[in-house]
Amino acid sequence: MRDTLPPFRPDVAVLFGRELPRFGVQSDLLGQSGKEAAAPWTAGRMWVHGRLRPGLLGEMLRPVRDLAMFWRLDKSHSLVQVRDKIRTGWIASLMCRLRGRPFVFWMSFPMAEGFAVRAEQLRGSASPPLLLLHRLKARVAAWLFYQHVVPHATHLFVQSEAMLEHMAARGVPRERMSAVPMGVDVSLLSSVAPLDERPAQWSGRRVVAYLGTLGRARDPEFLLDSLRLLRELEPAAMLLLLGDAPSAEERLWLRARIADSGLAEHVHLTGWLPQAEALRWLACAELAWSPVPRGVLFDVSSPTKAVEYLALGVPCVGNDIPDQQLVLTQSGGGICVPMDIEAFAHASMRLLSNPPMARKMGSAGKAWVRQHRDYSVLARQVASVYESLCPSAGQQQEQMK
Structure with missing residues (x-):
């Protein structure tokens, strides 16, 4: 290994x-x-x-x-x-x-x-x-x-x-x-319960989550730009970042980008959390994002985060990496779009403005993961x-x- x-x-x-x-x-x-x-x-x-x-x-x-x-x-x-x-x-x-x-x-x-x-x-x-x-x-x-x-x-x-x-x-x-x-380990994720008490910052907010590494290679600025546009469509939207950058230098860079974006009060960065705790935070979100930069390395990858979102019943907006596109299309558990700021913001707005559709996608994704990706x-x-x-x-x- x-x-x-x-x-x-x-x-x-x-x-x-x-x-x-x-x-x-x-x-x-x-x-x-x-x-x-x-x-x-x-x-x-x-x-x-x-x-x-x-x-x-x-x-x-x-x-x-x-x-x-x-x-x-x-x-x-x-x-x-x-x-x-x-x-x-x-x-x-x-x-x-x-x-x-x-x-x-x-x-x-x-x-x-x-x-x-x-x-x-x-x-x-x-x-x-x-x-x-x-x-x-x-x-x-x-x-x-x-x-x-x-x-x-x-x-x-x-x-x-x-x-x-x-x-x-x-x-x-x-x-x-x-x-x-x-x-994913469905037996683990099926037992996850949302947080008993949510942060006061979340009161009246529409929580969009991202789970995973936030280094430069993952282009976290894309998340901030997508949030900025989504907030023009839904001012109550906020971004929950569950994870951190892999190195001390990149962690400083990430926090500087959040501060410079003017969105700091609408972004909740948790830093690294134990898996069980991170999943409880994730279960509180209305939807989750999975943007994966296109290229020779990631095009052949199999992103885990979209499958984790679906296993928790959280609908996903993700881009068209081949395996992720297959997951979202076959499962009906989310919306697959190009890695484009407008596409992510508008697809997210479709889910936030139609809770019954979001719930249906959450249920469909959960069932598909149990059958195909456990x-x-x-x-x-x-x-x-x-x-x-x-x-x-x-x-x-x-x-x-």
Whole structure:
């Protein structure tokens, strides 16, 4: 795993930690630790090899430390799966060929393209040697991934149908790929209750929410501009921002943008909250926004926030990222528009001015998520892929039952 251990993302902690074991799929994890204390991994074993180090030293140490996983392999391991780590994926593909095991790559993000975008972002701000280093890193990552990792993967899990099509265009056979979009833990979200007591600032206000990261890359100024126009249509509208920017520098920048916008009294920024508390705040909103900037990275993503909104029964106004468009269109749980200020403001006004329609969308979205994006549903699909890759392991599980 590229992320630190213990796992914190739902598509690992819930999907692999709780749901897949119900279908006989156990998993042993190996990686570096973060700031969190080690916790038991009930779906198997968890081996932590040192802390995740920042900087060049950490970059060089990660694949070396990951080599330790091959000394942990035993007869109980039916396959080796690498998540988002290109160099480790290359090493794993070699070792799996030597040891006669299937090699699976879980692609939750287009890492090679991400390195290229990062290199372009540094143009004009980074020193020539640093810019050259990032460009070299991007080229080597793309060459290694597309020429040596993907061709030797027995199977490739991708995050959306759009990502599957992207990889198919790169020559990967569709039958060697499975799209696993982001889901939610419906059992958790179904028990969420709105706040018992709402802030006095909300009295008489129409609350529009946004849940998630608010760094520059997410264009939070779009939210403020959309609020400004929405307030011309509905003066009682206010924006609830559930989250924060990822770094101290960006957090200062975000607060300055809110202050400079002239909308500070109409914006409630909570900062980072525990998930359970953030969901209680979110459940108080009349509608929620999910703008995701278009581009090579996010177009193939599977945004979680729209699914979380719908699971809580909160109608969503979101833009036309392919997976998000599919969710909003198929579920009837919101309105999909281009990422345009006027489009977001007017779609929001449609919901605020028609509460019965908003309630109908909330109910429809909630039902659709339970049927299509609950991790218990996704786990059944993922387990069937593993059974096809490791039929002997599946037969053993059946015999054990």
